[in-house]
Amino acid sequence: MKSLQQLKRLLKQEHPDYPHIKLALLGDSATQFLATAIRGEGVARGLSVDLFEAEYNQVERQVLDPTSDLHGFRAEFTVVFQSSHKLLEKYSLAPAEARANLAQERLDFVRTLCTSVPGKVIYYNYPEIGDGVFGSYQNKVAGSFVYQVRKLNLGLMELSQEFPNLYVCDLAELQAKLGRDFCFDSSVYVSTEMLLSLDALPYVASRTLDIVCAIRGQFKKCLILDLDNTLWGGVVGDDGWENIQVGHGLGIGKAFSEFQQWVRKLKDRGIILCVCSKNDADKAREPFEKNPEMVLHLDDFAVFMANWDNKVDNIRTIREILNIGFDSMVFLDDNPFERNMVREGIPELCVPELPEDPGDYLEYLYGLNLFETASYSSADKDRTKQYQVEARRASSALSFANEADFLKSLGMVSEVRGFDSFNTPRVAQLSQRSNQFNLRTVRYTEDEVRRLGADPGFACFSFTLADKFGDNGLICVVILEKRDAGTLFINTWLMSCRVLKRGMEAFTLNTLVAFAREHGFRRLIGEYLPTAKNGMVAEHYPRLGFTPLPEAPERLFALEVEDYQPLECYIEKKS
Amino acid sequence: MQREELLLQIQEIFRDVLDDEEIVLEPATTADDVEGWDSLTHIQLIVAIEKHFKIKFTSKEILSWKNVGELVDCLASKLA
CATH class of the missing domain: 3.40.50.1110 (SGNH hydrolase)
Structure with missing residues (x-):
């Protein structure tokens, strides 16, 4: 401190x-x-x-x-x-x-x-x-x-x-x-x-x-764990899965059991767990599969990296799969040398200085208050599953010759709804969590979401996305403000980065234009407000065919509804 | 420890807490003589001195000193 x-x-x-x-x-x-x-x-x-x-x-x-x-x-x-x-x-x-x-x-x-x-x-x-x-x-x-x-x-x-x-x-x-x-x-x-x-x-x-x-949306989402002497006592490659210290029998095993119980509670709260360990992959998995004292199991982890590559590269790979910022990840490792190497390689990453005695791990970590949050919903506990599915989807994409074939093969379905009592907490949460794909980064609380949903001056959309691998749940939110009889201003457009590159942006815009036509609006105005994190959507509106407005060409963009041709996408609307 | 040496160590603490390398303390120095030494930073200085010498002043002592010399006297009596 x-x-x-x-x-x-x-x-x-x-x-x-x-x-x-x-x-x-x-x-x-x-x-x-x-x-x-x-x-x-x-x-x-x-x-x-x-x-x-x-x-x-x-x-x-x-x-x-x-x-x-x-x-x-x-x-x-x-x-x-x-x-x-x-x-x-x-x-x-x-x-x-x-x-x-x-x-x-x-x-x-x-x-x-x-x-x-x-x-x-x-x-x-x-x-x-x-x-x-x-x-x-x-x-x-x-x-x-x-x-x-x-x-x-x-x-x-x-x-x-x-x-x-x-x-x-x-x-x-x-x-x-x-x-x-x-x-x-x-x-x-x-x-x-x-x-x-x-x-x-x-x-x-x-x-x-x-x-x-x-x-403000800055909080930890992911915990990356080393294995030997972090999650259990001893070295599994040397000692074997039967002899590692975990549980109430061997050595200081109960300290590791209790540590694993804490990690599991975090997972249930919605923290994504990953492993990054220098080990043979099959050796590293054995305790999870065979040792009955283990509290954590393989399916608790979204990404499992056990190999002999350096940890900086492995953590970079984990980040790419999860598509979240390094500053929302925590890395725990008992080895000071590894910690320093990772700190040096990825300065934004949080790498706590774990105490030498594993019996002290928990009280030390309690004191750091690493996992403050501003919201909690019961859907949080399914997050690991969603990221596991994403890892499978990523490997399946490799087997297709072109992107369109891959996207078609996914059989994607999206449900479009306004804000209702069921999705309100999730809409609020997504508005607080989304930093990268977020055009104006306006945060809304549940109360505000409820008010907007009922306000006739606004049109509100929530989108889910499911495919043959699994359901991503609610992943996109758009709030349109009825500026005048002919104009809709896009007050909010945000999307979970888990569904990037699936054509969801095109599907969303098709939906918005259909709404505009149906209600006699002629024009959509979009605004991009840059933050430290949302650079990926700087070109969002031009990419979708919007034209920069002369008064603020970097920031404001317009789309004439009449000229719009629906964009190609492979997502079906759930009726 | 000699008073002069105590004074020098206290001077170091003043320089550190008040972020001013040019502070020079004399026994007769008062808060009016040192820029940034006010009622708020006073307590920061006291706590830093307490930590440095591993002693505790009483509230009465803290409120009683009229200049640095009296602070040093009080400190010396605790270290004796």
Whole structure:
């Protein structure tokens, strides 16, 4: 973790090209250093944080007064740090009979906060302070402080399910990991009114930016694992599949079993798993096939690379198959030499410095919070299967002489629908996850998707794609804005990169033009807004036959519906 | 450790925390004499000194010093 001093220095390295985010910080204690740490951590992640810092202890006033500076600032992210310490003070001053209402009162305020602030709310939950008034008996007393704090934290989780714009930043978990004596420094508090120790600030800033980045679509999607001494103890090529350490029998096997259980939970959450190991391929597979103690199985992995080539090349191949950015991948390997080589070869890749003792792997990884996310749906757990199918599809393509024959052979079918209660979460998720094939990179929450779907000023399309190898699920979203009687503006066009080069763009455009004709629109206007990641669609509209508009030829493109000839594609519309 | 040497080490910490290689501390130096030494950076300096010498100041001590010399006296008494 960087020190506060390092974060402060980073501020001087802020680059003028970094994307800006507007973030408001409200606290009931002094927050100047927290503001510095958040801005510094932003720079570390390539973001310029335009920060509005409210005057000390004005949380309620800033939120409740619609004419306050906070409301004028129109933050994308409002970070609110109401501390356990000040809550305890309030508790202590309240008459005894009012203390049991403390959590509810605060929750009522957070509810108001969520409805009155534009953008996302990042709310720090409450680390516990055991005030020693009741001892452990506090668990039986609804009016004890710890009872109220726990109730409040549970209430915040419930509220965050109710309000899609509320993201709880888990300071309570962070303090459980780091310890209260690390997080709070009485002399810092007495002399500055700051409630976080200087050493804790970078952790808090990092957890805050984890949430900001996840909401902005920057998060980890894939975990690449070494095998020997990472996933099991020992070297399978030397020891044999029976003698590797895993499970409760041999050596430190249970440390590896528990590590595998963690990896499996990640897979169930939607993280794509891959193997990259220096081994004979058949030897590397044996433990998965034969050792009953193994928690992970071959079908948990989307790509399995076991060979003697260097790991940098293997990871590059994995990236090509999955078609995701290196910055969304994590590589775990016990061998410092391999780690350094991979770091050098692929600087964007996240390569944690695993501790030497495998028994320490998990606690170390828990502390890194690598897998922050801004959404979760039950469809996530099928993602591995989709990527496995993609790997098979890629090898099948090799056997066809030309692309058209291959595409025909796939028997592709797409279902076109508007936004409905079933696909709304997936539409929102795709809008948050898609960085490369995304023309304007506008992110939508579930609530916004629902509103757009019902708005007669918009026409919304979602596309699925299935073929003989499997179902890709919902892979493309288009939102058309009815600008005037004759013009449709393409507010959003985004697509999962898993279905590139299948003619899906042509199918989509055919569908859009058919819609335009049917409803009497004469013209489609498309816009390309460049980001660091969406260079692949810079030529998207010209490729499909749109003409650049003279007022902004790099950015705006038009298509006359009347002249349009349907583009050739081999995708059938599901009726 | 001699006071002069403590003063030099503290000077190094000031230079590092305040990012200014030209800071020169004397026993009579006060916050008004050093650019960037304000109530906020004060606590950063204190925490850095505590870490460097592996000691803890009390809140009362932190609020009591009127100049660098008094800080050094306090530090010396803890290291004695």
